[in-house]
Amino acid sequence: MNLFTITDLSKEYGEGGAKVSALKKISLTIPQGKFIVILGASGSGKSTMLNMLGCMDRPTSGKIYFNETDITAFNKRQMTDFRGENIGFVFQSYNLLPDLTALENVEFSTELANLSRTEAENALNMVGLTERVNHYPAELSGGEQQRVSIARAIAKNPKVLLADEPTGALDFNTGIMVLDVLKQIHRERKTSILFITHNQEIAKIADMVISLRSGEILDMYENDTILAPSEVTW
Amino acid sequence: MVKKTTIQLIRKKAKSNISQLMGIILLLSVGAGLYITLFTIAMRYEETAQQYFVDHAYANITVHGAFDTESTRLVAELDGVILAQGRNVRDFREDKRIFRAISLTDGINIPFIYDGRLPQNENEIMLLNRTANAMGFTLGDNLTLGGRIFLITGLAASPEYIYLVQNERNMMAQANSFGVVFVADGFFGEGYNEIVILADDGVSVNDISEMPGVFRVVMRSDQISYNLHLDDLEQLRSFAYIFPLVFAVLIALVIYVMLSRTIQKDRKQIGTMKALGVSDKKIMGIYLLQFCLAALVGALMGGVSSIILSDIIINIFSSMFEVPTLSFFFYPGLWLSALLVSVLLCAISGVIALSSILPLLPAHTMRPRTPKDSKRLFIERVSFLWKRMSFNTRYALKNSLRNKGRFAAVVLGMCGACALLAFSLGFNDSIVSTRDRYFNEFANYDVIVSFDPIPLAVSHPALKRLDESQKALVMPVEIFGSNYVLAIVQNDFDMLNIPHYALQTGVIIPEFFANEWGVGVGDILQAGGYSVIVSAVVPQFLALTLFTGFDYINSISDDIPPVYNMIYGRSEDMPTLIAYLIENGIDFSTIDDDRASFYSVMESMSVLVIFLIACSIILGFTVLYSVGMINLSAREYEYMFMGVMGYPHKRILSAHIKEAVIQLVLAIPLGFLLGYFLLENIRGEFSGENFVVSTAIFPQSYFIAATVVITVTALMALITSRHIRILDIVEGLKAQDD
Numbered sequence: 001m002n003l004f005t006i007t008d009l010s011k012e013y014g015e016g017g018a019k020v021s022a023l024k025k026i027s028l029t030i031p032q033g034k035f036i037v038i039l040g041a042s043g044s045g046k047s048t049m050l051n052m053l054g055c056m057d058r059p060t061s062g063k064i065y066f067n068e069t070d071i072t073a074f075n076k077r078q079m080t081d082f083r084g085e086n087i088g089f090v091f092q093s094y095n096l097l098p099d100l101t102a103l104e105n106v107e108f109s110t111e112l113a114n115l116s117r118t119e120a121e122n123a124l125n126m127v128g129l130t131e132r133v134n135h136y137p138a139e140l141s142g143g144e145q146q147r148v149s150i151a152r153a154i155a156k157n158p159k160v161l162l163a164d165e166p167t168g169a170l171d172f173n174t175g176i177m178v179l180d181v182l183k184q185i186h187r188e189r190k191t192s193i194l195f196i197t198h199n200q201e202i203a204k205i206a207d208m209v210i211s212l213r214s215g216e217i218l219d220m221y222e223n224d225t226i227l228a229p230s231e232v233t234w
Numbered sequence: 235m236v237k238k239t240t241i242q243l244i245r246k247k248a249k250s251n252i253s254q255l256m257g258i259i260l261l262l263s264v265g266a267g268l269y270i271t272l273f274t275i276a277m278r279y280e281e282t283a284q285q286y287f288v289d290h291a292y293a294n295i296t297v298h299g300a301f302d303t304e305s306t307r308l309v310a311e312l313d314g315v316i317l318a319q320g321r322n323v324r325d326f327r328e329d330k331r332i333f334r335a336i337s338l339t340d341g342i343n344i345p346f347i348y349d350g351r352l353p354q355n356e357n358e359i360m361l362l363n364r365t366a367n368a369m370g371f372t373l374g375d376n377l378t379l380g381g382r383i384f385l386i387t388g389l390a391a392s393p394e395y396i397y398l399v400q401n402e403r404n405m406m407a408q409a410n411s412f413g414v415v416f417v418a419d420g421f422f423g424e425g426y427n428e429i430v431i432l433a434d435d436g437v438s439v440n441d442i443s444e445m446p447g448v449f450r451v452v453m454r455s456d457q458i459s460y461n462l463h464l465d466d467l468e469q470l471r472s473f474a475y476i477f478p479l480v481f482a483v484l485i486a487l488v489i490y491v492m493l494s495r496t497i498q499k500d501r502k503q504i505g506t507m508k509a510l511g512v513s514d515k516k517i518m519g520i521y522l523l524q525f526c527l528a529a530l531v532g533a534l535m536g537g538v539s540s541i542i543l544s545d546i547i548i549n550i551f552s553s554m555f556e557v558p559t560l561s562f563f564f565y566p567g568l569w570l571s572a573l574l575v576s577v578l579l580c581a582i583s584g585v586i587a588l589s590s591i592l593p594l595l596p597a598h599t600m601r602p603r604t605p606k607d608s609k610r611l612f613i614e615r616v617s618f619l620w621k622r623m624s625f626n627t628r629y630a631l632k633n634s635l636r637n638k639g640r641f642a643a644v645v646l647g648m649c650g651a652c653a654l655l656a657f658s659l660g661f662n663d664s665i666v667s668t669r670d671r672y673f674n675e676f677a678n679y680d681v682i683v684s685f686d687p688i689p690l691a692v693s694h695p696a697l698k699r700l701d702e703s704q705k706a707l708v709m710p711v712e713i714f715g716s717n718y719v720l721a722i723v724q725n726d727f728d729m730l731n732i733p734h735y736a737l738q739t740g741v742i743i744p745e746f747f748a749n750e751w752g753v754g755v756g757d758i759l760q761a762g763g764y765s766v767i768v769s770a771v772v773p774q775f776l777a778l779t780l781f782t783g784f785d786y787i788n789s790i791s792d793d794i795p796p797v798y799n800m801i802y803g804r805s806e807d808m809p810t811l812i813a814y815l816i817e818n819g820i821d822f823s824t825i826d827d828d829r830a831s832f833y834s835v836m837e838s839m840s841v842l843v844i845f846l847i848a849c850s851i852i853l854g855f856t857v858l859y860s861v862g863m864i865n866l867s868a869r870e871y872e873y874m875f876m877g878v879m880g881y882p883h884k885r886i887l888s889a890h891i892k893e894a895v896i897q898l899v900l901a902i903p904l905g906f907l908l909g910y911f912l913l914e915n916i917r918g919e920f921s922g923e924n925f926v927v928s929t930a931i932f933p934q935s936y937f938i939a940a941t942v943v944i945t946v947t948a949l950m951a952l953i954t955s956r957h958i959r960i961l962d963i964v965e966g967l968k969a970q971d972d
Contacts, residue, residue, distance in 0.1 A: 022598050056509055057597035077513070079595075084511020095506040096599070099246035107508055111237040152510070 001067070003160060003192050004030040004053055009062035011048050011215075022048040022149060024215040025062065035186045035193045037206035045215040046196045047164055053194065054087045054162045055079040078135030084112055088191075090163040090182075094145040096137040102148045103133040106155045113156035123155035124148070126188075128180050143174030154185050160192040161185070167202065172234065179205060179229035201234040240520065247500075248524040254492050255528040257860045258580065260489060262532025263539065264852050265481040266572040270540035271845075272474035275547055280467050282560045283396065290344040291317075292393035292454065293430035295443055299449040301426045304967075309429050309445055314437030317341055320426030325448065326380050327819050332370070332400070333379055334414045335359075337422055342430045343394050345416055346558045348477055349373055356420030357835070360388035362395060363414030366569055379415065391558045392551050399458045400682070402708075402719055404823055404831040406462070406554070407856025411827075450710055456717045462553070472916055477846060480912070481853060482579065484650040488860045490583040491643040493525060497587045505592055505599030514592045521588060525580045533576035535568050547845065563971040580670030630892030643903045649944055651854030655939035657912045660931030662840070664913065667930035669832055672776045677825060679729040679802045681811065684708075684821045687797035696822075699814050700803035704729055708800045710764040711780065716753060719763070720780045722787050722794070729802035730781075733770050737783035740769030744778045746926045764790055776832060776925045855946055862950030866890075866957060873958050887955050894947050902940050906931075909939065919972055 002229055013024040023045045028185075030036060030053075040046040051057040052064060055071055064072050071082060096105050106120040124133055127147035146166055153161055163182065167175035183205065186193050194208065203209045204227045211219040248255060286292075297309065301320050310318035319339035322624035326333045335803065338345070338352065338360075345352070348363045349371045361371055366389050371377060375386050395414055431437070442451050446884070454460050497504070500521075507517055544562045552560065576794045591599055613631060614620050620628065635641060655763070683696045697703050704724050711720040725737050737740050737880045741759065743751075748771040753759055757768045787794050808824065815822045873886050910931055 023925055051597040054509070054602075057595045078597075080508070080511055080513050082511075083509060083596075087511070089509050091506075091509075091600075095502065095509075097243065097503055097506065099250055100239070100243055107239040108243065111239050112511055 001028070001032050001117050002029045003034075003066070005063075005065040006030070006053075007063045007234075008067075009049070009052060009064060010060045011045070011052065011057070012060045012111065021215050023052070023059070026215075027062075028210065028216055028217060030192075030194070030210075030222065031182050031208070032192055033190055034207040035183065035205070036195065036208045038194060038196045038210045038212060039198070039200065039217075040212035041070070041198055043214070044212040046198075046212050049212070050162050050164055050194065050196055053160075054089060054091075055082045084156075086159045088154050088156065088158035088161040090146070090149050090161065090166045092150045092165040092168040094137070094142075094169075096145055096148055096152070098137050101134050101136055102140065102144075102151075103108045103131060104232040105148055106152045109152045110155045115156060119157075120155050123151035126154070126185065127151045139176070142170050143177055146170060146174075146178050150178070150181055154189065154191065157189070158191065160194065163195045164195065165196050165198070167197070167199070170193075176229050176232075179232075183229055197233055201232045205229055224230070235621055240516070244520055244523050245674045245798055247520065248527070251496055251524065253530035253863070254496055255524065257492060257856065257863070258489055258525065258528040259532040259535065260856050261485045261853070261860070262529055262576045262579075263535035264849060264856065265478060265485050266533040266536025266576055267535070267539040267543065268849050269474070269478035269575075270537050270568055270572050271543045271547065272470060272477065273833060274540060274544045274563065274565060275551075276467060276470035276474050277565060277568070278544075278548070278563045279470065279551075279560060281563075282656065283463060283557050286346070286557050286559065287393050290346055290393045291342050291432055293342050294433045294454050294563055295431040295437070295439075295442065296452045296454075296457070297429040297431065297445075297448055297450070298427065298452065299429075299447040301429055301447045302424070305445060306415065306426065306429055307449050309431065309442060312437065312441050312445075314433050315431055316434060317432040318429055321428050321430060322422035322426055324422070324427050327816060327821070330411060330816065332412050333365075334400075334412070335376075335379065335417050335421065336414065337419060337426075338416050339430055342432055343392060345388075345390035345392050348389045348391065348558070348586070349628055353384075353387050353416065353418040355418055357384055358385040358387045358418060358889060359381075359421075360390050360416040361386055362398075362414040362556075363389045363391055364398065364409045365415070368409030369413060379416070384415075384417075388416075391556045392416075394457075396460045396557060397459045399462070400831075402458065402779075402825075404827060405458050405777075406831050408830055414971065438632070452710075452717065453696050455730045466555070473846070476912070476916055477849070480650065481849075482575070482655060484647065484654075484853065484857055486579050487643055487646055487650075488584055489525075489580055490587060490856055491640060492860060493521075493580075493584050493587040493589070497521065497584075497591060501591060502600055505596045505601075506595035507596075510947050518585070518588055522581055522584045523865065525584045529576040529580035530573060530965065531713065533573045536576075537572060538668055543845075569586075571625050572762060597729065617931075627892055641897070645904070647857045647860070648897060648901030648947070649905040649908060651850070651946075652902055652939050652943045653908035653912065654850035655847070655942055656906055656909025656931055656936060657916075658843060658850045659935035659938055660909060660913045660929075661846070661916075662843045663930045663932045664917070664927050665840070665843075666932075668775045668925060668928045671773075671928055672832070673825065673829055676731045676774065676959060677729075677828075678731065678804070679825060680804045680808060681802075681824050682814075682828075683801040683803065684823075685799055687795070687799040687882060688796055690796045694801060695800075696801055696803070696815065696820055699805070699811050700801070701805050703803040705800045706800040706802060707784075708779075713759065713761050718747070718780055719778070720782065721800075722782055722784055723802075725783045725785060727781070727783075727802075729804075732772055732781050736770035737781065738785050740786060742770040742781040744774035744780070744926070745771050745920060746774070746778060747780070766790065773928075774926065775928055777828075778926065783835040835877050851942065854942060858943065858946040858950065862894075862947065862953070866950075866954050868885045872959075883955075883959055886958050887951070890954050890958070891951050894951060898947060902943060905939065905943070906936055 005028070007027045007028045010021065010025055013020045013022060026049070038046045038049060052059050055074060059072055062072070063070055066086065067091060074082060097108065100108060103120060103124060106123055110116070110120045121133070124130060129144060129147055129151065132140060132144060137148070140148065147153050167178050170178060179202065182193060182195065185191055195202070197203070204223065205222060207226060208222045209220070210217065303320065306318055306320040309315060319342050321337045321339050323334060323336050326335060345360065350360065353359050359377060366372065371386055373386055373389060376383050377386055392414065397404050397405070398407045398409055398412060400412045404412070439451055439453065442448060466843070475504050504517055541562055547568060548560055548562065611631065685694065687707065704727050707722040709720055710717040723737065726734060727737060728734070732742050741761065748754060751759070753768050755768055755771055758765050759768055785795070812824065869890065913931065917929050921927050
């Protein structure tokens, strides 16, 4: 079953001479339950695509179907509800709320989904942060903050996890640790994961790779051999 | 239902925004405190006084003349008269003090007894409480009056003497030189010189005027004490409206800028919340709740401080006017309106500030704000000037004008603080100016002697004792249904600065009345049943009086007898003159007495002025501190970056100061203009038949207002300097990256 079906998706920024086409009539299907890497250099349109899939932005034209639902037809309120119910986000710069502790940051998400505190604690256990739950973001390392961000995203059991360069700001070892966590979530919870990166090595851990360049699909393939995070290097 | 983590988030956000929230609390506590205090006093004074008038049967009409029991009975039978009673009122001079003895009436002008009882025989008297306090009498003491000794049996207040009015010139007599005593029936002989009347709307003043023995009919609305009461009420209400309104505009402005900064700072966090699926309503709730709570706390603090302030001001007022049961009262509606307005002010400012972010989709909100298109400044086009400026100055100019909204807010904040100070100080200046213009430019007499009318041909004993003197007949005259004071004087009258030529050709009227009646020189005025020509209009500030000459009056009427009841005089030897007048029991008032009376009248206003100056300074400081912090936080990143680039602290501070100077240069003159505009507009509210305020802001007041604004801005520069010095460049830049 397809998670997303995308048809003729375009996104333009700016007007007149300053107009930039970030996505140019992209059409593709994204299957459910896969770990998918969207690969591309800066400016290739991968973050723009992720924003469209996560109802964070509207396309200029084209359609996106989530299962059978046209999410591009949503109004603002429906977009908000959709994000709250179905999507978990992990950002490159973590985007934790600085005034809340690690546990509270995760609870902020579970409360929204009317889930109990236990779900938040479980999510933090899963990313290995049991000991740091009462620390504030400023008291955590980059890797720890990113794991809190992952816990926040998965705690509400989203149907899909959208990760925008989650290892981009991390050193190699911490990056591998984050990849391990994401793979574990994918394995144990069967959550679909769309992982954006410009790092070709990371693409080797994915079930499927969608390669973008200048707003167009350059390549799309399934890995014959899927490596474990510990097997990749950059 | 608000969830636990959301509450935690609100609490913690409030903690991290504590300086802004404290600013809001302080601003609103000053604003709400001022609003509640002024309105509480105005409302309480009005209600208490009205109740006092009803409970103590304050006479609607007082009739002056010569009456007996029969004429009193006839007045009592007139339509609309509920109760009429005869009484005697007479002034006694005892050394330098004047005592007004009033015979008690039954059921009209009932005294409020603080202590003791009513006098029951001709050897007993009751004193006004303030007379007793000022002159050092207590219950059981003896008081000598007209050579007789009386026992003081009671201390009281009277609805007729809320203000201690001696006469038209001495509207607020000094309580230690003018006192009121109430005496029993037997004190005076047969007959009365006044009838006091309780009446309903059906009463006819004309019917009363036509009764035998009537010399003058004074309605309550024409009584000086009652008018002073109404004037004070009007002034309190004006202050209560105007000041909080100006404060509210300033507060709204500062809060809006403050909230905009906070929300812009949290832009990425708001984007993250939106990305997580948090609704706009909830995000709005997270921000508005903390601001509205701060508003609530501020308004409540203002309310609590108003309890103390109101009591203090009422206590001070009590020395000026006496309404026995006047005290602080809790008006729930007033408090509620202050709370609501404060919360609404914050909520609306917050909604406007949030409206720039909330409509955006999360992908846009999480990105930094797109810089606005830069345009060349006007001054940049003047290349001759622009090229000669240092980089630092050009940078300061560009910074100032880059964000026009913030720049305008800072300038308006400074301007508002300066305007409030100039206005408050100017109000005091206007009082001083009114006094000086009257006593230095208008009044030329040393003494005024009053007595019962005597023929012009008869010489009053005081005339021989004066170096220069002029006779006058001072009488009431009805114009447009109200009584005014008309002074008929000799053609060469120079005791007041009025044009002599106009005395022979018509009536000279004060400028205030000319504006009120809509008449000018050459117009015909109906005065006391006669058509008179307005021959001149003169600026007059105190004891507003119409003037005309004996010759002119004789030319239009045969009814006015050739008598005089007042002498304006000058003397080189005032002490001897005063001693003579006292010794001979002649009623008089010196220009010093009149000046003292003016001070007393103005004293109640001075209390308000001091209060307003204090509030202006507090608000000025708060506004300037807030806009200073806004200026600083808006520049923080740039200053850090300048530090990274190797700019020395001095040059960074210099750029900041230059920006503040540009703002000050614009704000201070605008503040002066706004202050004068406010003063000029409020002037009418403080002018009446008793005095007219002359608008003036003295140079020293402008100087003080500007100095306060500059000083606070300089203090802010010092805080900024310290802040720039301790900026953690690396952490700051990291935070900006995040």
